[in-house]
Every structure is written in structure tokens, then in C-alpha cells.
Amino acid sequence: MQITTKTEYSVRALIEVGIHEGNPVSLREICAAQQLPEKYMEQLFSKLKKKNIIISIPGAHGGYRLARDAKDINMQNIMDAAEDNSYQPYCSGKPENEFCIGNPCVLQQLWQDLHLHMKGYLETLTLQQIMDRIKEASHG
Amino acid sequence: MQITTKTEYSVRALIEVGIHEGNPVSLREICAAQQLPEKYMEQLFSKLKKKNIIISIPGAHGGYRLARDAKDINMQNIMDAAEDNSYQPYCSGKPENEFCIGNPCVLQQLWQDLHLHMKGYLETLTLQQIMDRIKEASHG
DNA sequence: GCCAATTCCTACTATTTTACTATGTTATCT
DNA sequence: AGATAACATAGTAAAATAGTAGGAATTGGC
Secondary structure, eight states: OOOOHHHHHHHHHHHHHHTTTTSOBOHHHHHHHHTOOHHHHHHHHHHHHHTTSEEEEOSTTOEEEESSOGGGOBHHHHHHHHSOOOOOOOOOOOTTSGGGOTTTTHHHHHHHHHHHHHHHHHHTOBHHHHHHHHHHHHHO | OOOOHHHHHHHHHHHHHHTTTTSOBOHHHHHHHHTOOHHHHHHHHHHHHHTTSEEEEOSTTOEEEESSOGGGOBHHHHHHHHSOOOOOOOOOOOTTSGGGOSSSOHHHHHHHHHHHHHHHHHHTOBHHHHHHHHHHHHHO
């Protein structure tokens, strides 16, 4: 639900992978181009891989490429992988509290709705769209 | 943008204030009813007061009441006060990076859009609505 | 088969944020 | 005057964030 550097770095790195169109790109190249901390990105890329956003090719001349077309990768996918936000709606109210009747209680439902709303929006933002916007902005 | 206990506690406390319909309620009462840490809530209430969500009456038989009708207080107001999220879209990319051309750059625009979208949604959720939902849930 | 380049894996660490506690001061009602 | 409240500020423990560090496993090229 929150946007930290994990999301920012992931998006910037994924764009770098995306523009190489299927050719594996090494982390070294990615981080050099984007000025990102290499060892930190290793960990983020491990998460992105587990969530099937990227595919890795180990060994010399290896690297990473997108696991599927950039138009089929959205911000929800990326944030779900990068941030650890497997969201669990939570309310610390005790059951004897009249506000917290029901399971989930009214407040938990509220957080849930909020999360679903955000998720829905993030799903509409694809990596391809972001790449297109950057191309537009840079070509002038 | 993120939901911590600050928001949860604030909402629960504000509901407690709201149901007393204009009569000042002391923090002691609020925290006893909702099982919230009193000294911590003092700090949160200070923020809510600064953002004109509540009004305080010091001294004996003092307390807090809503600064305006519950239907005119929304989740955006509350979260803006409770969490310190005066959102500043941020991208650590350097200007020589082709992704980061423009000010704000494409990514900053993305974070901004996200934030505005969320903000718009939070504005539609009023304290009154939440109170009504709880009343519904508890009356059976 | 060896070496270099790469991903993979795990542990450690510094900084920041969160979620409080502690101690006192000031204001108001009776 | 005394009780009851808000107000103010400082400290603190635990968690999350944002990294570093060191090496093991995998693969391509010579």
C-alpha cells in the first residue's frame, strides 16, 4: 500500500530491462545506467523473480529479461513483489467493543475497501504505458 | 498514503467523540472506551486539532468535540492529520537519466497521479458514513 | 578444464519510523 | 484552593527501511 524506494527502484530497473526487448541485461548494466545500489537490487530482483515478473539467466553473458510482455506487467504486480504488502486488514479493537462487532468489523471492511480500490487502480497502470510515456517525454 | 495505527486509532477515537454529539468528551473516557494508549492519543489529538478536525476545551469538565459536522470530516482529512503524509512526489533519478527528463519526471507524475487518485477516494469516505455503518452493524 | 562473469543466498548493520512512556506545565470549573 | 482536564516536550523500545558484505553456484568462452 505504500510507495518506498523498493517500488521506485524496481520500476526504474524494469524499464531498463524492458527497453532491451528480450535480450538479457545484467544487473551491473542496469544499476550502472540507473545509478542503483547493485547488492540491494539483487534482493529486489530475487523478489521480482519469485513473483514471475522477470526471468534470470545465470552465468557469463547472463542477466534478466521480462517474464512476459511489458503490457502484461502492471504496477500492482510490481508493488506486490517489491513491497511485502500481502495486505491483511487489521483492527486492534476487542470484540466487546461495539465498533468492532462482526468479523471483519466495519473498520476492517473500510481498510479492505481502500486496499481493493488502490489495487484496482494499480492494475490499470502497465509497464508498457510507463515506457511509452518516457519515450514521449524524451523524444520531445 | 499508508495506513498505520495512527489512522486506525484516530478514526476509532473520532467516532467516540462523534457519538457524543457536541458534548465534550475527555481523552480519558475516549481511551477507556476504546482501549487506546492515553498519552499516545494526546499527541495524535494535538495533530487533529491543528488540522481543525477537533476542538478542545481545557480544564475540568473539558475534553474534545468535533470541529464540524461528522459528514464534513472525511478519511483524507483524518489521514492527512494523523499520518504525516504531506505527499511530495519523489524520484531519486538524476537529470542526466533519460527516464527522468522533465520536472516532475514521468515517474514523479505517476506517484502524483496515484496519490491524487487515492486522495479523491478518501475524500468520499466521511466520518458520518462510518458511524452509520457501525450503527447498522450493531443494531442487528 | 579453467577462468571470468554472472546470478543466487544469507547474514549483518545503520538509519528512520512507529508506537509508545514519562514528566511536567497550563488552563478551567467548582 | 484543588481537582480535572488539555498542552508540551523529551526519551525509548521495537520494527521497517535501505542498504553492505562475503561467498557459493552456474554458465559461456578460451
